Amino acid sequence: MINNRGEISPVFKYIFAIIAGVLILGFFVRFAFKQVDTSEQIESYTEIRSLEDQLISLSVSSSSVIPVNFYTKNKISLDPVNCDGLVISNNRLSTSQVIFSPEEFNSNFYIWTMNWKYPFRITNFFYLADKETLFVLVGEDLAKKLNGVKDPKTGILNDEAIPEVFSVEYYNNLNVDNIKQYLEDYDKVKVVFIDSKNTLTMEDSKLEVMEIKTNNKCLEDEEMDCSGDVIIGDKKYFFLGRPSIYAAIFSSNYGCSYQRALDKLDFMNSLYALKSSEMAKKDTKSCNYLSLKTLFLTKVKSPGDYYNKATQLESANQRLKEVDCNVIF
Amino acid sequence: MLFSKKGDVDLIEMIMVVIVILIILVLVGVFYFKFQKADIEEKTESLTEQRSDVLLSYITEMPELKCSVKAKEEKCLDTIKIMSFNQMYPKADYDTTFGFKSIKVSVVLPETKPGSCNEMFKKDYSNYSLECSEFVIYSMVKPNYKSKSVISTPVSLYYPDLDKYFIGKLTVETYE
Numbered sequence: 182m183i184n185n186r187g188e189i190s191p192v193f194k195y196i197f198a199i200i201a202g203v204l205i206l207g208f209f210v211r212f213a214f215k216q217v218d219t220s221e222q223i224e225s226y227t228e229i230r231s232l233e234d235q236l237i238s239l240s241v242s243s244s245s246v247i248p249v250n251f252y253t254k255n256k257i258s259l260d261p262v263n264c265d266g267l268v269i270s271n272n273r274l275s276t277s278q279v280i281f282s283p284e285e286f287n288s289n290f291y292i293w294t295m296n297w298k299y300p301f302r303i304t305n306f307f308y309l310a311d312k313e314t315l316f317v318l319v320g321e322d323l324a325k326k327l328n329g330v331k332d333p334k335t336g337i338l339n340d341e342a343i344p345e346v347f348s349v350e351y352y353n354n355l356n357v358d359n360i361k362q363y364l365e366d367y368d369k370v371k372v373v374f375i376d377s378k379n380t381l382t383m384e385d386s387k388l389e390v391m392e393i394k395t396n397n398k399c400l401e402d403e404e405m406d407c408s409g410d411v412i413i414g415d416k417k418y419f420f421l422g423r424p425s426i427y428a429a430i431f432s433s434n435y436g437c438s439y440q441r442a443l444d445k446l447d448f449m450n451s452l453y454a455l456k457s458s459e460m461a462k463k464d465t466k467s468c469n470y471l472s473l474k475t476l477f478l479t480k481v482k483s484p485g486d487y488y489n490k491a492t493q494l495e496s497a498n499q500r501l502k503e504v505d506c507n508v509i510f
Numbered sequence: 511m512l513f514s515k516k517g518d519v520d521l522i523e524m525i526m527v528v529i530v531i532l533i534i535l536v537l538v539g540v541f542y543f544k545f546q547k548a549d550i551e552e553k554t555e556s557l558t559e560q561r562s563d564v565l566l567s568y569i570t571e572m573p574e575l576k577c578s579v580k581a582k583e584e585k586c587l588d589t590i591k592i593m594s595f596n597q598m599y600p601k602a603d604y605d606t607t608f609g610f611k612s613i614k615v616s617v618v619l620p621e622t623k624p625g626s627c628n629e630m631f632k633k634d635y636s637n638y639s640l641e642c643s644e645f646v647i648y649s650m651v652k653p654n655y656k657s658k659s660v661i662s663t664p665v666s667l668y669y670p671d672l673d674k675y676f677i678g679k680l681t682v683e684t685y686e
Contacts, residue, residue: 194520194524197524205531205535208535219546223550227553227557230557230561231557231560233561234560234561234564237564237565237568237607238564238567238568240568241567241568241571241572265606275606276606276607277602277603277606277607302573302576302583303573304573444600448574448598448599448600449573449574451598452591452594452595452598455590455594455597455598456588456590456591456594456670459590459594459631459671460590460670460671463671498581499581502580502581507579507671507673508579508580508581510578510581
C-alpha cells in the first residue's frame with residue numbers, strides 16, 4: 182500500500198507558483214517605477230545645482246543672455262512670497278540673486294543678466310522668461326527702442342533693446358484684436374504701456390497689464406538718470422536706473438523682487454560707510470571721508486531722494502580722485 | 511506498510527527553489543543599491559567641486575569685495591571691503607550662496623606677521639596692514655564634518671589706506 186499523504190496536488194503547486202510569480206513580478210515592476218522616480222529626482226537636483234552655478238557665474242557679467250533647457254517638462258515658478266527661490270519639480274532652489282520673471286514659465290527658457298549701478302555697482306538683475314511669454318510694449322520712442330531698432334548699415338540692435346531671444350512686440354497704438362490673437366498663440370501676454378495711457382479694458386487669466394511712467398531720461402547715455410513709476414493695478418512702485426525698466430517688464434511680482442534689490446543697495450551703502458570710516462582713521466590729506474560716510478548712511482525713500490543721494494555720492498567720489506585721495510568706490 | 515516520501519521531497523524542493531531565488535534577488539538588490547549609492551556620491555562630489563570652482567571666480571568679481579582704484583574697477587580685492595563685509599554681511603543671503611565653506615585670503619608677499627586681520631579690524635587696530643596675514647571673507651563650518659576639500663588661486667590684494675598692492679592666495683574650503 183502506498184501512502185500518498187505527502188504528495189501535493191499539482192493544482193496547488195500551480196497556484197503556489199502563480200502567487201510567487203505575481204509577487205516577484207510586482208516587486209520588479211514597483212522597483213522599476215521607483216527607479217524612474219529616483220532618476221528623475223537626481224536629474225532634477227543636478228539641473229538645479231547647475232542652474233544655481235550658472236546664476237552665480239553670470240552675476241559677474243555686465244550683460245549676457247544664455248538659454249537653459251531642463252530635462253523636466255514641469256513649469257518653473259518664482260517663490261511668490263519672498264522672491265528668493267525658484268521651484269522646479271518639487272525642488273526649491275533658494276537664491277540670493279535678484280530675479281525678475283513671470284509667475285510661471287516653461288523649463289526651456291532664457292536668462293538675461295544686467296549689471297545695476299546706482300552709482301556704484303550693486304548687483305546683477307536676472308531676467309528670466311520663455312518664448313511662450315509675449316511682452317507687448319506700447320508707447321513712443323522708448324518703447325520702440327526697448328523692442329529694438331536695427332541699424333540699417335550694420336543690422337545690429339540698439340543698446341537698449343531687449344534681446345531677440347525673447348518674444349517682444351511693439352505698438353504705437355494698441356489694437357485689441359491683436360491682443361486677442363496673441364492670447365491664443367502664447368501661454369502668457371504682458372502688455373506694458375510706457376509713457377502712454379492704458380487703453381486696455383479686457384481681462385483674461387493669461388493677460389497682465391502694467392504702466393511705466395518715466396522721467397523721459399531713459400534714452401540718455403547715463404543709465405542712472407532714468408527713473409520713474411511702475412503702476413500695476415492700484416499699486417504704485419518706483420524704479421531707479423534703466424535696468425529697472427526691464428525688471429518691471431519681465432516681472433510678475435515686481436514689488437517683491439525690487440525690494441530685494443533695494444535691500445542690496447542698502448547693504449552696499451553700509452559697506453561703503455564702514456570703508457569711509459576706516460579710511461578716515463588714516464586720512465592724512467584731509468580727504469573728508471567722514472562726510473562721505475554720513476552721505477552713505479543717509480536714509481532715503483523717494484526716487485528723487487535716491488537720485489540726489491546717488492549723484493552726490495558720485496560727485497564726492499570724483500572729487501576724492503581729483504584731490505589725489507583714494508576713492509571709496 | 512510502505513510510506514511514500516515523494517510528496518515530502520516535492521515540497522522541500524519547491525521551498526528550496528523559492529529560498530534560492532529570494533537569496534539571489536537580495537544579493538542583486540544589495541549590489542545594485544551599493545552601485546547606485548557610489549554613483550550618487552560621485553555625482554555629489556562632482557557638483558561640489560563645480561560649485562567651488564564657480565565660487566573661486568565669482569568671489570574675485572563680487573562688487574562687495576572688488577577694489578576700485580582712481581574710480582575704476584580693477585582686478586584685485588579690497589582689504590577694507592573684505593573686513594567690512596565679514597563684519598556685516600546679511601547671513602540669509604550669503605549662507606544660501608556659499609553654504610558650508612570657509613573663504614579666506616592669506617597674504618603671501620610681502621611677508622607679514624601671522625594673525626587674523628579681522629580680529630584687528632574688530633578691535634579697531636589702525637595699523638593692521640603688516641601685523642596680520644589672514645583675512646576671513648566668510649566662514650560657516652559644518653558640524654561634525656567628515657572631510658573638507660580645498661582649492662585656491664592667487665589674487666592681488668589692494669590696501670586702500672596704504673595705496674599698495676600685495677600678493678595673496680584666495681582659498682575656498684568646502685566641508686563635506
